[in-house]
Amino acid sequence: MGKGVVSDTSQLCVGAARSKALQEADVILLLGARLNWILHFGLPPRFRSDVKFIQVDLCAEQMGANIRAAVCLLGDIRVVVSQLNMTHRQQDWRFPASAPWWNVLSSRIEQNRQMTEAMTDTSNGPLNYYAVFDELNKHLDENCIIISEGANTMDIGRAMIPNDLPRHRLDAGTFGTMGVGLGYAIAAALLCRDHFPQKRVVCIEGDSAFGFSGMELETVCRYKLPIIFVIINNNGISFGQEEEDWKEAFKTDSTLS
Numbered sequence: 678m679g680k681g682v683v684s685d686t687s688q689l690c691v692g693a694a695r696s697k698a699l700q701e702a703d704v705i706l707l708l709g710a711r712l713n714w715i716l717h718f719g720l721p722p723r724f725r726s727d728v729k730f731i732q733v734d735l736c737a738e739q740m741g742a743n744i745r746a747a748v749c750l751l752g753d754i755r756v757v758v759s760q761l762n763m764t765h766r767q768q769d770w771r772f773p774a775s776a777p778w779w780n781v782l783s784s785r786i787e788q789n790r791q792m793t794e795a796m797t798d799t800s801n802g803p804l805n806y807y808a809v810f811d812e813l814n815k816h817l818d819e820n821c822i823i824i825s826e827g828a829n830t831m832d833i834g835r836a837m838i839p840n841d842l843p844r845h846r847l848d849a850g851t852f853g854t855m856g857v858g859l860g861y862a863i864a865a866a867l868l869c870r871d872h873f874p875q876k877r878v879v880c881i882e883g884d885s886a887f888g889f890s891g892m893e894l895e896t897v898c899r900y901k902l903p904i905i906f907v908i909i910n911n912n913g914i915s916f917g918q919e920e921e922d923w924k925e926a927f928k929t930d931s932t933l934s
Contacts, residue, residue: 684839684841698782701725704728704731707732709733806830855885860890863896867902882909
């Protein structure tokens with residue numbers, strides 16, 4: 678999803694107000710992103726019913742998938758964005774920092790920041806994901822490569838562990854596939870060992886996700902790969918559905934009962 682292209686710590690990044698931004702934006706520029714399940718197929722209520730998409734993609738078959746785009750720009754993103762920037766510089770326009778829309782987003786970012794900060798406090802309860810990631814952030818370099826795998830481990834980690842650089846985060850992505858984490862970590866470690874020895878590779882796994890490919894630790898040890906593993910062990914498995922949904926499924930699907 679391009680995390681790090683705009684640093685998560687940049688004032689221009691509104692990731693902390695993602696839902697608000699998607700729900701109320703009237704125009705959205707899609708740079709290679711696909712309107713699949715990750716972006717709720719571009720449909721309400723996640724998006725406005727009258728939102729206009731400007732879609733930039735290298736693959737013609739992706740144009741207008743799920744939602745008809747107002748404008749389709751077929752081409753390499755680097756080239757298209759360079760052309761857009763050239764035109765933008767000629768017009769010398771900048772979105773005003775005092776605009777009401779920007780104030781709305783800034784307010785939501787601060788609200789969410791305060792909520793997240795409160796969830797990192799475990800003085801009155803057991804350790805949770807937010808507290809774990811908050812502690813990890815104190816020890817992570819901005820140029821380390823993060824591999825994150827698991828249900829809550831991956832989802833909450835996306836929001837809690839910032840990326841300042843592009844191509845420095847690997848997770849299940851579009852297909853939501855479990856078992857890819859250690860393979861990603863091994864590939865990243867081989868690259869860093871041979872070309873970027875100053876970078877650290879940190880693989881953060883949920884305990885269930887780790888079970889899919891945990892034996893790859895033997896490969897890591899055999900080749901003496903420099904990987905730091907963090908296992909979020911809460912003795913749980915997420916099925917991606919609420920308990921009520923499973924109960925309803927059992928009533929109608931005999932293969933589950």
